[in-house]
Amino acid sequence: MNDAATLAEAAVGHNRPEPYDVERIRQDFPILQREVYGQPLVYLDSAASAQKPRQVIEAVESAYQEDYSNVHRGVHFLSQRATDRFEASREAAARFVNAASSDEIVFTRGGTESINLIAATYGRKFLREGDEIVISHLEHHSNIVPWQMLRDEKGLKLKVVPVDDDGNFLLDAYAELLGPKTRFVAITHMSNALGKVIPAKEVIRLAHQRDIPVLLDGCQAVSHQAIDVQELDVDFYVFSGHKLYGPTGVGVLYGKMDLLDKMPPYQGGGEMISSVTFEESTFKPVPHRFEAGTPAIVQVIGLGAALQYVNDLGIENIAAHEAGLMEYAHQRLAEIKGLRILGSTENKASIVSFTMEGAHAHDIGTIVDRAGVAVRAGHHCAQPLMDRFDIAASARASFGLYNTFGEVDALAESLNAVTEIFG
Amino acid sequence: MFDDLRELYQEVILDHGKNPRNFGAMDDANRAARGDNPMCGDRITVYLSVDDEGVIREATFSGQGCAISTASASMMTEIVKGKTVDDAKELFQSFHNMCTKDHCDMSAHEESDPDAVERLTVLSGVRQFPVRVKCATLAWHTLNAATTSADEAEPETVTTE
Ligand SMILES: Cc1ncc(COP(=O)(O)O)c(C=O)c1O
Numbered sequence: 057m058n059d060a061a062t063l064a065e066a067a068v069g070h071n072r073p074e075p076y077d078v079e080r081i082r083q084d085f086p087i088l089q090r091e092v093y094g095q096p097l098v099y100l101d102s103a104a105s106a107q108k109p110r111q112v113i114e115a116v117e118s119a120y121q122e123d124y125s126n127v128h129r130g131v132h133f134l135s136q137r138a139t140d141r142f143e144a145s146r147e148a149a150a151r152f153v154n155a156a157s158s159d160e161i162v163f164t165r166g167g168t169e170s171i172n173l174i175a176a177t178y179g180r181k182f183l184r185e186g187d188e189i190v191i192s193h194l195e196h197h198s199n200i201v202p203w204q205m206l207r208d209e210k211g212l213k214l215k216v217v218p219v220d221d222d223g224n225f226l227l228d229a230y231a232e233l234l235g236p237k238t239r240f241v242a243i244t245h246m247s248n249a250l251g252k253v254i255p256a257k258e259v260i261r262l263a264h265q266r267d268i269p270v271l272l273d274g275c276q277a278v279s280h281q282a283i284d285v286q287e288l289d290v291d292f293y294v295f296s297g298h299k300l301y302g303p304t305g306v307g308v309l310y311g312k313m314d315l316l317d318k319m320p321p322y323q324g325g326g327e328m329i330s331s332v333t334f335e336e337s338t339f340k341p342v343p344h345r346f347e348a349g350t351p352a353i354v355q356v357i358g359l360g361a362a363l364q365y366v367n368d369l370g371i372e373n374i375a376a377h378e379a380g381l382m383e384y385a386h387q388r389l390a391e392i393k394g395l396r397i398l399g400s401t402e403n404k405a406s407i408v409s410f411t412m413e414g415a416h417a418h419d420i421g422t423i424v425d426r427a428g429v430a431v432r433a434g435h436h437c438a439q440p441l442m443d444r445f446d447i448a449a450s451a452r453a454s455f456g457l458y459n460t461f462g463e464v465d466a467l468a469e470s471l472n473a474v475t476e477i478f479g
Numbered sequence: 480m481f482d483d484l485r486e487l488y489q490e491v492i493l494d495h496g497k498n499p500r501n502f503g504a505m506d507d508a509n510r511a512a513r514g515d516n517p518m519c520g521d522r523i524t525v526y527l528s529v530d531d532e533g534v535i536r537e538a539t540f541s542g543q544g545c546a547i548s549t550a551s552a553s554m555m556t557e558i559v560k561g562k563t564v565d566d567a568k569e570l571f572q573s574f575h576n577m578c579t580k581d582h583c584d585m586s587a588h589e590e591s592d593p594d595a596v597e598r599l600t601v602l603s604g605v606r607q608f609p610v611r612v613k614c615a616t617l618a619w620h621t622l623n624a625a626t627t628s629a630d631e632a633e634p635e636t637v638t639t640e
Contacts, residue, residue: 416544418519
């Protein structure tokens with residue numbers, strides 16, 4: 057690692073003492089100290105977007121105040137500083153998912169753009185009329201719509217892996233869907249609507265038996281479990297910075313080098329070319345080939361600080377803490393009359409999605425909000441999954457590394473107000 | 480319990496939310512439209528039977544939504560029955576203002592339609608909940624679209640976005 061990267065890391069690095077001290081961790085998140093409607097904020101919507109620790113906010117601030125310039129362009133001092141910090145984030149992202157090389161990390165605007173990039177480059181180049189893409193019933197709209205657009209453009213077919221009534225990904229049905237025409241698999245690693253985690257290793261192994269590449273949408277999973285792309289042997293892995301305690305406007309696309317290398321550029325512009333004449337242009341190698349234009353410099357630097365923050369806490373420690381919250385939440389919510397939790401507890405991380413008899417999710421959201429409890433209410437950008445469970449919407453509480461058992465109690469108590477009104 | 484919640488979820492609203500009136504598709508409707516609230520997944524269809532004089536003879540709705548949007552749709556079907564399309568639209572405009580503006584004058588309707596004014600006033604508790612205003616007005620937007628749909632035409636779809 058170069059000097060600037062070490063500097064950047066030293067500036068944000070904090071070694072935390074064991075055991076997991078959630079009250080101390082909460083001190084890192086300025087927003088958690090605020091009140092809403094005169095009540096302490098109980099933020100249970102990290103699956104939509106997570107709050108940011110001081111370390112990330114400070115990294116963003118110092119990037120603007122001390123090291124700001126365009127990257128990869130200037131010979132001057134600041135350009136070098138900014139480039140070093142920017143590239144240090146790429147190194148950090150590579151280590152975070154254990155990529156073989158930081159050249160396999162492409163920065164995008166977010167998980168959505170990462171998926172669209174793969175559809176627009178790999179998909180356009182390698183998929184042909186009649187080919188089949190396998191997705192699942194658990195997908196977020198952002199892992200459905202780009203494939204539908206490609207389907208309509210190229211005459212492909214989309215096959216959908218079903219889930220059972222408990223929200224479990226059906227591995228056998230998946231294996232049966234893989235056929236001679238299957239050319240791509242794009243599946244969410246963890247459902248944002250139910251919290252269910254799929255058997256990723258098996259999914260990948262089965263596809264690879266037929267030489268089919270696999271994209272995992274890691275937008276949710278990445279905040280709740282260690283990701284090792286080499287161990288998974290996954291071909292593409294994507295996630296957003298903002299759900300991982302980092303800034304908005306930045307996402308990551310990991311791809312195996314041999315695949316990235318044969319993919320055409322995504323957008324054309326500056327930064328992605330080696331040379332341009334009016335007759336033709338030659339493109340830079342991976343990953344810069346996919347990063348046309350001035351990137352989200354400061355956000356990428358902020359993401360580096362977020363990855364560092366999560367690493368310092370230890371993703372396993374975070375997962376263990378969240379598992380405790382999940383168990384307690386299931387226990388507390390089960391006591392509430394008429395409340396139904398979607399998706400059984402096994403293979404489930406940090407999300408409790410539920411409906412209540414007689415009360416629409418939207419009304420639940422409004423009522424608990426008045427008690428300071430922020431949950432998501434709606435279809436969670438997963439309408440096909442909602443249809444599968446024959447509901448229009450659900451309420452969703454999602455837990456992050458800073459949530460407490462007391463906050464689970466606050467949720468349960470605020471739900472009693474729902475029963476009071478609608479019961 | 481918080482006062483503004485009580486004000487939003489008044490008995491009348493809970494009652495209409497649970498037992499919506501005029502609920503179900505209308506076979507002989509000559510006007511219909513679908514309304515979607517993409518944010519929360521509420522979807523309703525409003526059916527009207529409008530006579531040659533432009534008077535709404537029957538109004539029903541189907542679909543699913545939260546307590547606020549269901550109650551609003553239910554009350555709306557009762558309120559507009561017997562009114563001309565133009566009167567209904569005027570009422571919608573006043574109601575919309577009531578939900579979005581701090582001061583709103585319903586006195587224009589007070590004399591002709593005290594009952595409608597009273598019911599709509601109840602719903603205007605959503606003013607304290609800006610994200611829920613769309614729930615309260617979805618049915619009315621849909622009605623508006625239905626009245627402009629051509630006879631027998633495919634139901635048009637409006638969204639709150
Ligand atoms: C599973 C999943 N995939 C994709 C996305 C899209 O992420 P973004 O909106 O950050 O691009 C989300 C976020 O809502 C998600 O939860």
